[in-house]
Amino acid sequence: MGEKGDISYLDGFIESLKSPLSEFGITNDWFPSQxxxxxxxxxxxxxxxxxxxxxxxxLQDFEASQHLENKKARDISLVIKRSGSILSSDLFKKLNMEEDESEKIIADLIKNEFITKEYVIICKNTQNQINKVKSLVDLEEAARLGILCACGRSISEERVEELFVPTSKLQKxxxxxxxxxxxxxxxxxxxxxxxxxxxxxxxxxxxxxxxxxxxxxxxxxxxxxxxxxxxxxxxxxxxxxxxxxxxxxxxxxxxxxxxxxxxxxxxxxxxxxxxxxxxxxxxxxxxxxxxxxxxxxEAYEILSLFDPLANVNIMISKILSSRIGINLEESIDYDTRGTYYRHPIL
Incomplete structure (x- = not known):
């Protein structure tokens, strides 16, 4: 109880007990009571x-979860997860935010291994996805090897679009x-x-x-x-x-x-x-x-344990009567009928 972090008085209390406790052979092991x-x-x-x-x-989940406190990052992540994988053009259509902002968030999601980025080759004639590669370097290598689209063009001449895929880390x-x-x-x-x-x-x-x-x-x-x-x-x-x-x-x-x-x-x-x-x-x-x-x-319950030590069972009437000279053998009361009667002091 009290101000946060201000526990120096507890350290002093424990230190003051070391010497008397050690005289009785008691070790000073302290632990939280719960x-x-x-x-x-x-x-x-x-x-x-x-x-x-x-x-x-x-432990890694604690750090990873911090990144999803950002609602916009969470919204993008949910769209990608629910889709299984999604083209960048389709993703931006579903997001209600500026493209520059979404690109920044996506870059952060990739950096923290929530999503991966791949590249899809799309035929300009049929609009079909004809191949997928992990990086642009792989695409250049495929073109160098002479790999063609079904329409006969080199794959380097077809449309290339980013594809975002959720990782197992994000899904979890x-x-x-x-x-x-x-x-x-x-x-x-x-x-x-x-x-x-x-x-x-x-x-x-x-x-x-x-x-x-x-x-x-x-x-x-x-x-x-x-x-x-x-x-x-x-x-x-x-x-x-x-x-x-x-x-x-x-x-x-x-x-x-x-x-x-x-x-x-x-x-x-x-x-x-x-x-x-x-x-x-x-x-x-x-x-x-x-x-x-x-x-x-909890503090009140602990403090209430001391209540019996602070209660003094005394008769205030006897103490005050003695102070002002009242005869303690008997006293006189006045009843509702206007007559006096006597009764002993018990």
Whole structure:
């Protein structure tokens, strides 16, 4: 608790304990103390559920996923992936952006091995693709060897166009928006969440939950959408809330949450705190708010352990009576009928 990074007082506290503890032969081994959610452990230890632990994510995926946070890069990548391979002319027709901008993004995707660039030879007479080469050097070599098009012209005289092909690396990151899952884990780890306390893509029958997180004994359930989160998503998500009963239900959308969704949850009032993250830039701040709430409750519970030490069981009436000279053997009260009566002080 307190200002981030300001833990020097903890270091001083530990240092001050070294000497007295050593006198009793106690070694000074310190480690983070973290409570565990029993519901999370039930999910993690279930034999009929399939999931991926965050600790199993390849380190390369963390770096690669950063490049897909750019929506325009993601849009281009999705078009190429869905097409399997696509000619540059066809790609530019499908993109709603300036060609210079798209060419820059494509160059970056090639540099980071998300897509590869090949060259297709197209017959000018029939418009059919007659051959494909890996580079322009290969094309020059084919022309030098005298390879002809079916129409009889040298292939060097035919139209040559770039062809973009998705790599297995890109397909992995885009399948089920895996890149978004990796970005979530990256942020959770930065907030000191242990990777083994993060379950990803948990499947139970036909149902699939994007992520469960055990944060100091508090269960968080995440729904990730690389699109707008609509009412069509809200109804099944509401069912999962009732089924798994998390403490926090967090919706992360890369393209906002429909206002009707917020009205729906405000109306049904599920017994859970729902958090909306409407773009990835909001994610660090939203996680910080959630963790602050969890830590605040945890800190209060720790502090409450000291309450019995601070409660003093005294009779204020006896102390004050003695101070102002009241006879402690008996006192006089005035009842509602206007008569006096006496009663002993117990």
């Amino acid at each position: 409570s565990t959610s029993s519901r999370f452990m039930d999910l993690a230890n279930s034999s009929d559920k399939k999931f991926l632990k965050a600790s199993e994510i390849d 990151l885009l399948d089920k928006s895996y890149w978004l899952t990796v970005r979530l884990v990256d942020q959770l780890v930065k907030f000191n969440t242990l990777p083994d306390h993060i379950l990803l893509n948990l499947q139970e029958g036909s149902d699939e939950i994007d992520a469960f997180v055990d944060m100091d004994g508090i269960l968080l359930m995440f729904e990730l959408k690389d699109a707008q989160f609509s009412m069509g998503h809200a109804y099944p998500f509401s069912g999962r809330i009732g089924l798994y009963n998390p403490n926090f239900a967090i919706i992360i959308s890369t393209d906002q949450v429909e206002p009707q969704v917020k009205k729906y949850f405000a109306k049904i009032k599920p017994d859970v705190e729902i958090v909306y993250v409407e773009n990835l830039d909001q994610l660090p701040a939203k996680l910080d708010q959630i963790i602050s709430k969890i830590k605040s409750v």
